[in-house]
Amino acid sequence: MGIVHIPVLLEAVADNLVSDESNLFVDTTIGGAGHSYYLLERHRNLKLVGIDVDEYALTMAEERLSVFKDRVRLIRGNFSGVKEILNSMGVSSIGSILFDLGLSTYQILGKRGFSFHDEVFLDMRMDNRETLTAYDVVNSYSYDELIRILETYGEENRPSKIARAIIEERKKKPISTAKELSTIIQKTKKRRGRLNPATKTFQAVRIEVNSELKNIKTGIAGAIDMLVPKGRIGVISFHSLEDRLIKEAFKGSPMLKVLTKKPIRPDRLEIKNNPGSRSAKLRIAEKI
Ligand SMILES: C[S@@+](CC[C@H](N)C(=O)[O-])C[C@H]1O[C@@H](n2cnc3c(N)ncnc32)[C@H](O)[C@@H]1O
Numbered sequence: 001m002g003i004v005h006i007p008v009l010l011e012a013v014a015d016n017l018v019s020d021e022s023n024l025f026v027d028t029t030i031g032g033a034g035h036s037y038y039l040l041e042r043h044r045n046l047k048l049v050g051i052d053v054d055e056y057a058l059t060m061a062e063e064r065l066s067v068f069k070d071r072v073r074l075i076r077g078n079f080s081g082v083k084e085i086l087n088s089m090g091v092s093s094i095g096s097i098l099f100d101l102g103l104s105t106y107q108i109l110g111k112r113g114f115s116f117h118d119e120v121f122l123d124m125r126m127d128n129r130e131t132l133t134a135y136d137v138v139n140s141y142s143y144d145e146l147i148r149i150l151e152t153y154g155e156e157n158r159p160s161k162i163a164r165a166i167i168e169e170r171k172k173k174p175i176s177t178a179k180e181l182s183t184i185i186q187k188t189k190k191r192r193g194r195l196n197p198a199t200k201t202f203q204a205v206r207i208e209v210n211s212e213l214k215n216i217k218t219g220i221a222g223a224i225d226m227l228v229p230k231g232r233i234g235v236i237s238f239h240s241l242e243d244r245l246i247k248e249a250f251k252g253s254p255m256l257k258v259l260t261k262k263p264i265r266p267d268r269l270e271i272k273n274n275p276g277s278r279s280a281k282l283r284i285a286e287k288i
Pocket of ligand 1: 028
């Protein structure tokens with residue numbers, strides 16, 4: 001196995017998610033299977049369905065989880081259709097379900113256009129069967145469309161400046177790589193602290209390409225439907241847009257009791273060992 005993704009908030013997930021190991025556990029974002037491996041080890045009778053939209057994730061998860069043999073079933077799919085996916089596998093109810101949002105390390109380091117320095121095609125698709133890429137968004141969206149995504153998915157303070165810069169540059173030649181895009185944005189903004197000035201724009205483009213917020217909404221709704229009474233749902237988010245959505249989805253569901261009044265966050269040691277965990281927030285709810 002090449003790149004290893006360190007699972008975030010692992011103990012908190014393991015301590016709080018599985019209340020009855022005789023019921024099925026669903027990991028909707030199996031990635032490198034860090035969470036799933038740990039849960040299957042800890043709960044000897046637990047069975048898992050692992051889902052991911054990225055074919056590479058499934059290859060890694062399959063290899064890593066092979067020791068658990070028939071306790072594991074893996075399937076490629078988008079968690080927005082989690083209910084349909086599970087039904088198609090003959091599953092009618094589940095005991096626990098995890099959504100670990102965001103990117104896996106193999107995606108960030110995999111030269112797929114997610115990283116500011118990538119000098120490869122500006123792709124950003126998690127699912128390579130989809131057709132819309134970051135290249136399409138950046139090179140073909142109108143000024144108004146760019147503003148919409150920069151504002152709603154990036155919460156950029158000055159979206160018009162960035163949209164204008166993108167449009168000016170692409171008139172000269174198409175913006176083809178992540179490095180080119182981040183360089184254009186860096187010219188429009190001063191660096192504040194350690195955060196790369198292109199962070200919010202990259203977030204916005206990535207959310208648009210992968211329909212991330214829409215998928216989370218439908219995914220959570222489907223998951224709630226599938227849970228048995230006292231079954232648990234856990235969602236780990238990495239930025240405020242996601243977290244707000246999850247908080248509202250949990251609070252707004254008459255079928256859930258929220259177990260985390262405040263989200264669980266990584267402690268200092270975890271952040272030191274895995275800086276990528278610093279913005280993580282875990283919310284857990286139980287089906288009534
Ligand atoms: C942060 S990683 C998960 C890491 C995993 N928990 C581990 O311990 O290795 C997120 C994973 O979710 C997948 N993913 C993102 N959006 C998805 C979606 N809508 N449906 C299915 N998988 C998705 C990504 O491809 C990625 O592999």
